[in-house]
Amino acid sequence: MPQNIKDKQVFNKLKKKDKDAFILVYDAYANSIYRFIYFKVGSKEEAEDIASQVFLKTWDYIRNNNLKDYKTLKSLLYKVARNTVIDHYRKQSRKTESSLDAGIDDINNVNIVDPAQDIISEISTKADHEMLVLRMRDLKDEYREAIVLRYINELNIKEIAQVLDKSRGNVRVLIYRALKALKELAEDEERE
Amino acid sequence: MEDKELISQLNKLKEIKPSAKWQEENRSILMNQLYSLGSNLGARETAKTKLSFKWLVNLPQPAMAAFLIVMVIMGGGIMSIKAAKNSVPGQALYIAKIINEKTQQAITFDQEKKARLGLTFAHNRAKELKEVLAQEDEQAEKTERAQQLVVNFRKELAIAKERIVKINERAPKIIAEEPLNEVDANLSTDEIAVLDIEDGQMFSANLGKEENGIQIGDSEIVEEPVEEVATEPQEDTVAATEPATTTDSEQAEGQASTTEPVATEESAGAADVLEEAQALLETQDYDATLSKLEEADDLIEQAGTVKGEEAAVLATGTSAVLEIEEQASTTFENNDK
Incomplete structure (x- = not known):
């Protein structure tokens, strides 16, 4: 079914x-x-x-x-x-x-990767994931929320619109801006 | 960094999960809470509904006798209806079930309720069909009963569809809001282009993946006009409004801000769903048929709830609707602050 x-x-x-x-x-x-x-x-x-x-x-x-x-x-x-x-x-x-920094230390200590994974891939995956999670923390709450709902928890636009009480058009624009902001953060880091 | 690459990395963050131990412990705690809350509730409700028969003692004997006779007849009737509820063709009480359905139909005057009643009866026919086919009676008898049930199911469905058409005819003509032609000055050209993208295509790394979720009505995406643009994000001091605390006025505003023509679409959607239910029955997928009937029932229920409020709003004209929407959005944003 x-x-x-x-x-x-x-x-x-x-x-x-x-x-x-x-x-x-x-x-x-x-x-x-x-x-x-x-x-x-x-x-x-x-x-x-x-x-x-x-x-x-x-x-x-x-x-x-x-x-x-x-x-x-x-x-x-x-x-x-x-x-x-x-x-x-x-x-x-x-x-x-x-505190604006509340929770960042916790992120560093959280094991976000399954310890059963191969050690080398675990280290590399963990590093990438941690970087991404840290970047997410630098985003505005609204943008972070939109990204989590759309790309991590994989809700569709209609569902996100219901959760956030926004129209679907607004949700699409919000997701677009959120992704753009996250990309800019990543690019800024690469330049540094 | 490419969008697809970034999205792919984000998808991998699904690996973030709570520990299995927490999940299991929390499940046990939740179950204990649910069932202990339930038993307390049951005890309270039982206490409230206990009837007092003290007044009976004071009645004169003939009146008491008449009362008891009436209670026995009613009780007997009610009990036979209850016993007949799960009967199927071939059983003694099935005729009582059918009589009960006809009676209910006869004393219901509201078209929406009649349509929903029709769906309930169609639902019953589909369930009976499933049970009859599972019985171990003679094949010829089973086939005859099954055929009769299919005929009755089609009849009930046809009647329900007719009633839905009547509901649509009576529903006020809801004019879809004209999309706002002015472009918000804050939207860039890229963002305007994003508004035209279909939901499933937008920056999705899961192309081809079915977008699941509990859907009601058609899954077809209807484009909405932009009423507002995502503004500066709210700080964490956003007011917490539990869903349960929504007041009636806020509810009405929330519904007034809906721009989709809900009532006629949902009624029409119900008719389509009934067609699908019929098709599923022909393919002998009875579980799916039953689900479709429930879906149609929900759509009719929603159409009935919304159309009254929509009619009231639209009576004041389109510009007034836009005004109400703006006020509703402002009220909601103020509540969020």
Whole structure:
């Protein structure tokens, strides 16, 4: 059965507040939601904490609402994820002064490559990935978000438009600008 | 650096994943939360719905007797309807099921609800067909029942399609917004060109990969006019608005800002989906048929929800719609700050 029919069946079950269906959703989306949050907060531990909260909050929303406002489950999950990250930053800013460098050290320490890989390719891949992740941190939040959604989590334009509450035209322009900005960062580094 | 090379590198960042241990632990925690929340809810709901029969004691005996007789008859009727719900042709209670469906149809007057009811009955026929074919009865009997079910399914579908046509005829004519011809001064020539690119073609390293996702309605991409341009990014002080906290007025604004002619398109989309369902039934793909029927049901439901609000907005004219859209975008952006 095609994937989109399976997704549709799961979404229909969620409208009836089916708990087993929600566990399937967790299995399907835990990695991508974690990744989305990780690129926002830059810390593995924080990303894991926030991701846990996202699924609980999403279930809470599903229990108390009828999902009519959402065409897809993806848009709901990502919106809850965005809002949870914002709440997290607010709490953090109340506790300590915010630091622009927060999280960069964490990126350097995060093992973003599967340790089971061959050591040499692991070192080289890790270096490339780390450079790219660091460059992403230098991007504006809006641009970074667009790139993560489009090229890393592979949402289509329509889905991104629903998550970001923008028109599809705006999303395309945003992605174009984001990619251009990332390329310029890469080219600036090569020149240095 | 080439775009494709950069995109290819970005794709590889998919390798960033949480640890398997976290995933497993979190899954267990989530399951515990879901089921403990569920059981608490069940207990509360049970407590609320417990009926008190104290008042019965005070009734005079003949009145109490009459009440009990009525309850038994109603209870018996309700129970037989419930028992008949899963019956299939050949079973004793199947006739009760059909009578119940006809009754429901007769007491429903709203066209949208009638159409959705028709889809429910078509859904039932498709399910019954699947069950009948799985039975171990004599082949001749099975074939006869299956054929009758297919005929009934086609009838229900035809009736549902007729009703969808009626819904379309009654829906207000929604004029698609004229695309804004003025080009925003902030868009460069390249960016204007980007607006013309089809969704699947834009800087995609996954050419040919099917864009999956939970889709509702047609997957055809409809070009939208540009209402706004991506502005300076919001700082991290963007207001967090939980989806659950959206107020009615914000909801209405959000819906008013929709530029796509939703009601007639979605109703028309439902008719197409029914055609697909029929085709799938002919190929004996019953699961897919059932999914298509559910999809059509959702489309009709959405058409019914949106058309009322769209009609109210359009009654004030196109320029007023643009004004409302601008206000809605400004309100949303202010809420984000």
